[in-house]
Amino acid sequence: MQVNLLYRPSQALAQCWLDPGERVFAESGALVGMSTNVRVETQSGGIMSGLKRMLAGESFYRNAFAAQGGRGEVLFATPLSGDMAVLEVGDRQWCVQSSAYVASSPDVEVRTRSSGLRGFFSGAGLFALETAGQGQMIIGAFGALEELEVRGHVVIDTGHIAAWESTLACRIGKNTSTWLGTWLSGEGLVCHVEGNGSLWVQSRNAGRYGAAIGARLAPRQP
Template identity: 30%
Template sequence: MEYEIRGGSFPIVICTLQKGETMKNETGAMAFMTSNMKMDTNTGGGLLKGLGRALSGDSIFLNYFTAQSDNEQIGFSACTPGKIMPIELNGSTIIGQKNAFLAAEESVDVDIYFKKKLGAGLFGGEGFILQKFSGNGMVFLEIDGEVIEKDLAPGEKILLDPGHIAAMEPTIDFDIERVKGAKNILFGEGLFFSKLTGPGKVWIQTMPLSKLAAALIPFLPTSSGQSWDVLFDK
């Protein structure tokens, strides 16, 4: 399988498959495919596995696309402005935020991942359930905004505003740290930071969808008498 990512801030990954190769994706991400692609829809491992993916923000069913001849193409597009992040798994595992999964080769296993620490689940910005990608092959993750990659040494820590964690290696310890100082809590960044401790790699997203939505709220109409023109007044 070969791929190309196009589209800038509104990205699409175009995969070129040879005969017999298969890609899978969450329902609704496929933008186009050539005529010699065969599609099959199933839970990807049974009903329980499908329900688990639903808890992590994806759909119960996965779509499988198999090339019936060489050089068939299929495109998977992101649903929000941001990046499509390609990761090649070689028997390794990546933990992603909810809704991170866009598409993957058939050999990649898509499952759920539970946060083990109560505080991180309650205040870490993503809830208790994340997504886990393991096996061999390419997986494409949908990231909000731009993405910054950090490689943390053993014991090295980084603090993030909750919601900015896009993905991380499973060796990363994920916890929370309370913001110190009453003024900082009342007028600063809130009660908690997400605290990540190495060793391992972390991918940070610059514009979580929740923050984008919050930024738009003041410009949305609040009654039937208001016009959508308020969005374009600035």
Template identity: 35%
Template structure:
């Protein structure tokens, strides 16, 4: 299996070349084009019906499409719904990658997708109450994630705190811890335009995106037609 990303970072297209019998799982609606592959639709990840409901609450689809190459091999091209970048992360057995809702694009067949409840931290963050959790059950797997805008990888080092606006988070490894807080005092929270942030500590990696979809929606809202007008 070979992966190629074209037209990044603004309008990224992920193309997966599959050997005979190889499979790739992807979010419904992500396919742009394909050749010599068979598509099947089923529930994503583990946990049965309740697991599917949890994944929906995490911003992921209840179903997932699996593309399997025919006897001669094939390829499938995938793209995220918003203009932005596509990245990948190699998952070793026993490790997890946590993604913000809607950041999951695709994964190899041995990667499972679940969700993890954030508790009250998610409620106060203004984002989803759930993170998407990706993990490999057998062998090394690969998960492909997308962003709105470009992606930047930032290292979290011991003794240093990384502060990220909640709307700019893409993903983070499971060896960092986070809390929800604010930048500055109450006046900054109300009038500073930054809102709540996530504060990461430990030793790991965080991926951030250069644009915020919620901020764009807020900017466009005054120009949208109102009901009854």
């Protein structure tokens, strides 16, 4: 699969070229368009797998796009305006916020893993995704994407994390020395990222953006 990322960083679009018989898997709803020789198959991967993806914030179904009789083109995008990146899976494995996953090549296995109740209350979600296998994975963000090289310990707001290398340990915790200070700060919980590896962060927080826009909307009429 050849991936070209167009219109970065604010309106990114992933253009995927597939050789005959080649496939790409994508989150339901990510499709923008495709050539007429691309066939679509919808699959859940089993009820339990599908339910776990729903709990992770994904849709129950994931679509497979396959080129037939020639080279095929598929276009993917994210629901909110922002950037996209292609991560190589194999020598490096990744953990991904469920909202950041867009698509992946067939040999990349995307599993659901629990981030614990603390992750749920932090706004990061009760489940995240982790990869296995080898290939490419496309992630998307709200706002710009930036890759940080962690060497030791950094602290990131949970709403700004897109993906992190599996060599990194992520621990949800308070942003001040006391829980009262954390509550009064209005920042909520943060993620303490420790180890050596790559961390992808997004410049905007979708939850806070939604709250800011919602506060400016006129009340619904009964």
